[in-house]
Each structure stands twice: as structure tokens, then as C-alpha cells.
Amino acid sequence: MITRTQRPGLGRLAAAGLTAMSLAVLVWTTPAAAADVMAQLPSATTATASKTTTADHSKFKELEGPFATGPEVTEACLECHTEAADHIQQTTHWTWAFDHPVTGQDLGKRNVVNNFCVATATNWPRCTSCHIGYGWTDDKTFDFAAERNVDCLVCHDTTGNYKKFPTGAGHPTYEPKEFPPKSGNVWQPPDLVKIAQNVGPTSRETCGACHFYGGGGDAVKHGDLDSTMARPSKALDVHMAPDGLNFQCSTCHTTGSHEVTGSRYVTKAVDRLGIDVPGHTDDTRATCESCHAMTPHEEAKLNDHTDVVACTTCHVPEFARGGKATKMWWDWSTAGKLNEEGKPFTVKEGADVIYDTKKGDFLWEANVVPEYRWFNGAIEYTLIDDTIDPSGVVPINTLGGGPDDPDSRIWPFKVMRGKQPYDSVNNVLAVPHLFGKDESAFWGAGKFDWIKAIEAGMQARNVDFSGEYDFVETTYHWPIVHMVAPKDEALECEACHAENGRLANLGGFYMPGRGDFGWLNTLGWSLAGLTLIGVIVHALLRVVGASRRK
Template identity: 50%
Template sequence: FEDFNSFLAESEEDPELKDLANEIQSEIQLAVQSVTLPTRKNCGSCHFYGGGGDGVKHGDLDSSMTKPNKALDVHMGVDGQNFDCVRCHTTSQHNISGRMYTTPAYTHRKSLIEDDLTSKITCESCHSSTPHQSGSKANDHTDKVACQSCHIPTFARVNPTKMSWDWSTSGKTKDGKPYKTKGAYGKEDYLSIKGNMKWEKNLKPEYFWFNGSIQSLTARDPIDPSGVVALSHPLGDRDDENSRIYPFKVHRGVQPYDKVHKTLLTPLLSGPNGYWSTLDWQVALSNGAKSLDLPFSGEFDFVKTTYVYPTTHMVAPKDNVVACSECHIRDEGRMANLAGFYMPGRDSAGLIDTLGWLVILGSLVGVSLHGIGRIFTNRNNKNLR
């Protein structure tokens, strides 16, 4: 306010400036008096529209979460707990707690029952690590399975989210002019300046071990273009005590890379020399590399990529959680991609399965022999009478 105070002092000698200064001062006073905690709409104005539109990035954050019902999110539902974002994403000195922010999610797993000042950034913060009824088998899962994996059966349940983007198909024109088309849900599925895009709704997450950190590539990191390049990937494994099996939205893309340097390329998109104006990849890639002081060999192609987004909102009511049989099943279970451990119902182990069947068969034989013995014993007792 130093500049304003100087302006205020100067206005003492000018009636018009003084009126303007008083008006500004009044507006500042009103603004200060109206400061309050942010609402879902405040936070959502950025986070619901990240990536350039409603639901583009996060499958569990879109405009439907501004005023969700309980069926969409039990915590934020206006007919339920009606939580605002800051109910869980607490702050200290403008540092916002949350999985990808200043405070990592899993450095500790305190419950508010243990410490009511702990940052509310995990389900355990409110529900503890044994949230189910005493003796419930579900409590045995919390050391390896994130609560979200069971309690968020699907994401993008109201609005669609963008699931793929293929830059290699961009550049087409009609009558010499760029064009765009719309597909399902009224969303653009092709633009000359961007390529093909796919939008989907009501999607099952993909599952990975996750310890709260995500590894990301940069434009300087070497890649292997012979396979799918993970632009970001969750870190963690089953032997990490801080890791849990966690649900993710996986966005799939096709984007340019340098065939000689084996690095991803960063095209210049906007402006008169950008791709959106020229539809010329060679020019856009050259200008993009130059603007970031990155090498570009002049030879490029396209590579498949993936990018992950943790799924932690859109918590369903308890009656709509993931059924046990959706994971503990032999074929096409939700966690079919996770290996390195034995999951009952999904996996088979020759010796264990054989021993199990022998125990079952032995039990049946034992019960049958016992029943037959009782029958003969009863007959003998009757004959003795």
C-alpha cells in the first residue's frame, strides 16, 4: 500500500484526485471486509477447468463438483456433509496440504483421533486406519490398499473427461481451412490444430502402487520411443510401507519426439509462427526448441505417451463401493495389471491350490465317514434295544 499512501498524500491538494482516492480506499475496505474461506466454486474455477476446459485433466474434478449430490461425492454433496475443499486441504502460511503440494501425503499416517492438528490429507486423517466395524475383513486391507481404490468405483460420473489426445493426426484441412468436429457428449473430437481427442464417462480407474510421489519426465530426459513413454508415473511398490494400491486416471497421448536426440519435443503453438497458425510441424518444433534453448536435430516422429492423475474425489456412498469380486476374480479383475504378490481368487499357486483342495476333500471324506459311522451306530443301538 506504499504507492497508494503516496497517491493519497498527493490527492490532498486536488479535489478530483481526493474523490478518486476515497473511492479506491472504500473499495479496498470492502474487499478486506469480505475476505472469507474459499468455496468449491473458488477452487474449482482453476482445478475443474485445468488443461483448457471442463474435466480435461482430472477425471474426478469438474464442474459437477461445484454443487454435487451425495451420490456423486459423500463428503462434498450438498445433501450430505457439504464439505468445501479447504475442509481437507488445510493451509499453513498459504501452503496447501494435499497429495501433490508442499506436504507429501504419506510421510505419516496420523489420524485426527491421535492428533487433531495433523494435516487432513489422507482418508485416515478422519477415518483412522481401521474405519470399518471391528472384525471386518476390510480393515485388513488398509495397510496395502488405499481407501479410494474401493470407495471410488468410477470417475467422470456426470461430465466426461478427456482420455486421449493424438497430435499426429493434426494438420488436416477442408477446402484449405482448419476445421473441427464434435463427437460424443458434444465435445470436440477433432481439431486441425490439435488432432484427435477422445472423451469418456463413468470410467473405472487403473491401479498402481503409490507412495505419494510421482516421477515426471522433462524435455531433456532421454526416452525409448520403441515403447509407450510414461510422462509421469506413480512411485512405490509392495515392499514400501508407505505405498498403497491407488486408483488413477491414465491419459494417453501421441506427441512429437526428436528421432536423433531421443527426447520429447516442445512445439511453439501460439503466435504467427506457432503451429496453430502455420500447421507446420517443422517450423513449430524448431521455434519451440529455440525458445527453450533445447537441441533439435530437425528429424522428428511421434511416440505414444501416458500421464497419470490420482483419483481421490467422487467418493461414492458405502452402498456403491467396489465389490470384492471385482478384484478377487481370475479374469479381467480391476487389479489384473498388478503382479508380484498373491491375491486370493485372482491368482493360482500350484502347491497351495493342491493342498487347499486336499484339505477340502479330506474334510468332505471325514464328514462323510463320520456321518456313515453315526448311521451304523444308531442302528446297532436300536438292535440292542
């Protein structure tokens, strides 16, 4: 086998040779011994208070209620779980802030910019409906140290009846309330006593209550996470299917002191520690290798690919394939149009909104073939104080890695594209104030005035605004790691080893069958032909020699 240090010039995939095998699914084509072990593992069960905990919370006096608000429930929980709130308040889930240990960038939802709803600043009550707390209505006044502000129920509800109100800054509704306005859809207050008495472990449903709906709706953001993943078929996800292994999110995203592993800010592009052994590795199963090791295939040629190809490159042939399309394009520059009656309007195509006065134009796609990039786990973000070049496409996040980097693998990505506002004098991305009823809110009394909205948003982020704006095209890369397909739906050889294959646009290396170097392919086939001729001639000489000896 050709090692990395022996490959410069021909590239990292030359080892695949002309006999490259199909890149089959890593997760399920494991060696026989590993397969036996996996088969003996008990399936994870859906979180239920009665079957998965050692305590019957319905018997606890502290939870008899009545509870008027969510924070009152939290106070009751902390009577026994005395350190839980302190744990939560140290996590990125709580702070929405992350200091990157390598790049030094201040990340987290409080700091990054995206090309969906752009930013959280000044839009807190809407954005924090997915915060694991109560009452974050303003970044300057919210008490991050108050333990009663932690929301225990959003992660530990097992009834399926606990829902945060979309504009409630993390609270559920405590009285019947219509949302969206004038829709006729009335949200009812949850039975907080019943929910508190039936808490249990986290589940796909509780994690998905936020993560399936990131970006403002079902399937909008990630591409490989949507409501179909709550109870996926085996064809959609072999790990999480209820009639299969029935993994919950925490099966892989393990926790310690409520800190969840598997951050997208610090991604492991490759896990050389291999199978997770308590006390000897990093105690997380948020990588494929932590269960399946670095060389999981029975066929050696397939294992030859694992030093250059990420597991999900082969195992997730398409994303958004559960029946929900994902948003692939968002154009804010067209927002603000009114109909003939001078009112906001929406346009739908099937189940998907393709234009909204409040947000602009959208494009949705289902069964999407990922885009492939070299990736070593390093990601650098374009932040609000970074100067951009508006003459081209602005990458909101830039991936590290390349074909000559031994820590890089070919990874699959959803690439979200769109147009969003920027300060056309200072050349920085703009943060608009979207949500609210005040005079500067783009969706409120501001009546779709970009100048007012951007001025308020930039002021909240302490960034100067010139008073002039325009729109710039941006991209955002989202790693694809869920929706792992069955092994018989894995990519075959020709998916990549072909002139117009999936990796046709990924440069910097040689790959057999792609037509990179015609002379090299000719030489290879010529050598193979000469070898075959030599074998035939040698065989004939042996036959002739044997006949003469007789």
C-alpha cells in the first residue's frame, strides 16, 4: 500500500488503483467479530420515566405542584438535583458562546453570523425559544447565573406535551394563545405537574424539538436533521430507526456534567483513538470510529480508503431524503415586497414556502447529493467585525484541510447559499433587527425598512454602521453526519471513480477512473495489458516445454 508520504505528485487516492472497490457503508460492513458484538447490544429505548430511571417522580412531594411557571418547576427539581443547574450554566447550550481554543474566535450563537435568520442580536425572544432556559428577552438583562432560569423540562420531558412558545423567550405559554397570529392555531398551556412527574432521559424527540427546527422551521438548516428523524425508518437512518438499534441522540453524543460532546465548532474530522474504551480514550462516541474503529471493513481494499475518505461520504449518499425538503437558498434582497393590496404575502410550492415578504425568496431541495470538500476539522468563521470582499461570494465559514494534509478526509457537506445584507461602505456583514413590534424591527413597525433594522442590529453588537447597505452572496458549510443509509445503499465504485463522478470537482489529487491524467491511465492499462500478455506467454512456454519433455 502506498503511504501518504509516498504519494506526492500522484495524489492521495492513487493507492486505490485500477481495482478500486465500492466504498461500502462503514457502519454495517464491519468485521465478523465486531458485527457479533453489535448484534448483542441491547437497543436503546424511547425515553419513558417508568422504564429508564430508578425513581418514580410522580411520588415526589416536591413535584406535587401546582406550578404556575416553568421556573417554579426548576426550583422543585433543584431540591434534589442540587448541582444540575450549575452544570448546565457551564455549557455552550446555556451560554451560546464558545471561545475556540485554536483560532481564538468568539463563536456560539451569540456571536456567529449565518445566512438563515442572520444573527440572534436584538431578536432574542424569537431565537431563545430554542434556549434551554427561561426569559432571555435581552442580552443585557438576562440573568445567566439564576438557577431558576434553567429549563429542565425541555430536555427531560417524556410526555411529548411540553413545547416552548415560539416567541416566548424560552417559556411555554401559560394561557391559551394563538400562533401564528390570525392562523386559528391556539397553543394550550402544558400540564406542568404531569410533565414534571414524568421526566426521564433525553430522547430524539427532546433534542429534535430544537435541532430539527433550526433556522426557523422543520428541515430548514442542517439537511440531515428534521422531524422525520424522530422515528426514522431503517432506510433513512440505520442507527436511529425504532425497529433497529433505536439509538437516541445521547447514544453517540455522550455527556458529562450536562456537557454534550460532538461540537460543530471543534469537529473531529478523524478519530485515531478508534473504539471508545473507558479510561483509555476520550469517553465520547460522537465519531464513527469510536464504535467501528479505523479499519472496519472485511475487505482490505475498502480499508485503504479510510485514510482519505470520511465515513459519511459513502454512508450518506443523499441528505434530506426522509420526505422533508431542506432549504438550500435564501435571498434576503427580495424581502419587503407587498401584494396589490399593499399587504405582506407568501407564495407556496407544494408544502414549501418559496417567497415570504418577511424573509425573501427560498429554494428547497430533497434527496440532495452532498458537496465534497477536504476537511481536517478546522473551521474559521467570518464574524461581524471581519472585513469582507463583496465582489465575490463570501464564505461565512471556511474549512481547513487539503489533499496533502494527513489529518484531512473527504467529507460531505450541505452548502447553504443565499444573499444577505452588508454594510456597503465598511464592508462587513450586517446584523438586522428582525423580530419585534418596535419602530426599528424589520418585521414590526419598521415596515421592512432595512436602514432602521440594520442600524439597530449593529448598535446592539457595538459595530459602526455607515448608513449604506447592499446584499452579498454567501455560503455556509454544514457537515453531513446523520441519515446513515443501509449498507446496500452505500456508494458504489463508479459513484466517484468516473469522469463525471461525485468527486469530479475536487482537485489536488489523482484518482483512478476520473480521467485526471490521460497518459497515466494509458500507462496503467498498458502495463496491465503487458502483464497479462506476459502471463499468457509464460503459460504457453510452460505448456510447450512440458509437452517436449514427454
